[in-house]
Amino acid sequence: MQTKSIARGLRAGLLATALAGGAAVAAEHEVRIVQYAYAPAELTIKAGDTVTWINGEKRVSHSVLFSATGEESERFFPGERWSRTFDQPGRFEYRCGPHPEMKGLVVVEP
Numbered sequence: 001m002q003t004k005s006i007a008r009g010l011r012a013g014l015l016a017t018a019l020a021g022g023a024a025v026a027a028e029h030e031v032r033i034v035q036y037a038y039a040p041a042e043l044t045i046k047a048g049d050t051v052t053w054i055n056g057e058k059r060v061s062h063s064v065l066f067s068a069t070g071e072e073s074e075r076f077f078p079g080e081r082w083s084r085t086f087d088q089p090g091r092f093e094y095r096c097g098p099h100p101e102m103k104g105l106v107v108v109e110p
């Protein structure tokens with residue numbers, strides 16, 4: 001009888017810990033850049049997550065330029081990467097600074 005109620009208490013405690021931990025853990029996402037394109041071009045993430053763009057080209061540098069704010073990464077070269085954390089929900093359309101035809105979108109859910 002006493003053993004059972006202790007086990008129940010432990011289970012409830014573990015569940016609460018798991019839920020709190022799950023909400024606090026931010027995820028990492030990757031977007032590869034190959035042949036003048038972002039892949040995936042559209043990405044849906046949760047607020048607090050980080051996206052890393054990886055230049056997978058042979059010799060071309062690219063950037064990530066957010067159209068709405070003008071915020072732009074530095075140019076990054078083949079093998080290099082650039083990361084941004086998205087704390088606010090919203091739609092973040094972007095393109096490549098030197099190659100405006102390259103377009104991408106990050107949707108950040110609350």
Ligand SMILES: [Cu+2]
Pocket residue numbers: 036061062063096097098099102
């Ligand atoms: Cu580019």
